[in-house]
Amino acid sequence: MLRLENPSSFTLPRSMPFTRRLQDHDSDSDDESTASLPPFSPPPSTRGSRTSYDVSMRSASPTPSVWSMTSSIRAQAFKQEYGRELNNYSEVYRLPADDEELDRLNKQHDMFVELMGKYPPCLPEIMRDDVPGETKACLDLGCGSGAWIMGLAREFPQSLAVAVDLVPMQSLTMPDNCRSEVDDINLGLEHFYGDFNVVHARLISSGIKNYVNLIDQMSRVLRPAGLIHVMEFDFHVWDHMPDGNHRRCDLSTSQIAEPWVGRWMVYASLAVRNAGGHPDAATHLHRWIASHPLLENVVYHDYWIPVSPHPIFNDFQKHVGAQMRDDILSFLKSGRPLLLGSGVPEHIVDELQGNAERELRSAARPQYIRVQSVYARKKTT
């Protein structure tokens, strides 16, 4: 199926089997030899920027042209596994990149905004267009559907917004000041050093081999006083305790039994680790960022999100719990390639998933997912 891509531009990954960068096709031709390089228009410059804007392609048309993704490019960027479409670039990240998953991510984004707000309070001031000769710039690592970065690009139209992911961002409504790059961020961010006022990463730990190193790389892409904002969840479920505290549901794979959502998470966490990801990065984010020599003014929040609208929760928690339940129901399906690909037998995956679905739908347990958020500023000296 032909998919129309963002009008702006995107660059290709460093180690994918592409021989050259995407071409501006006006038809769904598989014949790359017929493609020619589109004319360049000068991108908004960032002072001293070494972003890959200079190597990406942008239509010269005042009305942005429309990128089309040829089926050959699509075939190289995606692969089918266990009935879902996954990225074809990283063996580490094993969740789908298809429409169903993008829909889940969009809804999840809306839930997060309702719960946490759009940005840290200092972000609007940092992104304000108030430095003559400097284009403010924001980088989103592992952008997924792009809901976060496109919202920022629209809110700060004079800025430059760059989104990186293992697959091209697929949106028909990408703002002109936003561009999508395909890359594995495990390969490093040296080409971006010193280019951005804000760098953001949310829920990407399952595709990250070394999260401590990622934080170091993120600190280096920032300009002085720039903002790093990272948010992750820890692949655990937490029980509600009568005293109002939360207790981590520490389970093993030695039995297949309730609690089911917690049990499924243990399998997912192990599968992420087996694939080379960093499922427990959330637990260490605060310490890693607080101890980084280039970062200061660290602010930490954790968010306890009910996994269902259980009767003990208040009205707002039930409202969020209903959204989180739907998110996890969809996540259970997204996790099938992850679990099956890590060698969990299909009948076990079915049993875990079916029981977890029933547990969620009946709001059987007062439990939470914990999302940890840390932001900090880059030192000026």
Ligand SMILES: C[S@@+](CC[C@H](N)C(=O)[O-])C[C@H]1O[C@@H](n2cnc3c(N)ncnc32)[C@H](O)[C@@H]1O
């Ligand atoms: C769970 S989604 C989250 C998407 C988005 N950050 C959000 O919060 O809605 C994780 C995204 O990170 C991307 N990702 C994971 N590992 C990556 C890597 N090593 N390099 C680039 N993107 C990566 C995945 O392709 C996926 O789109």
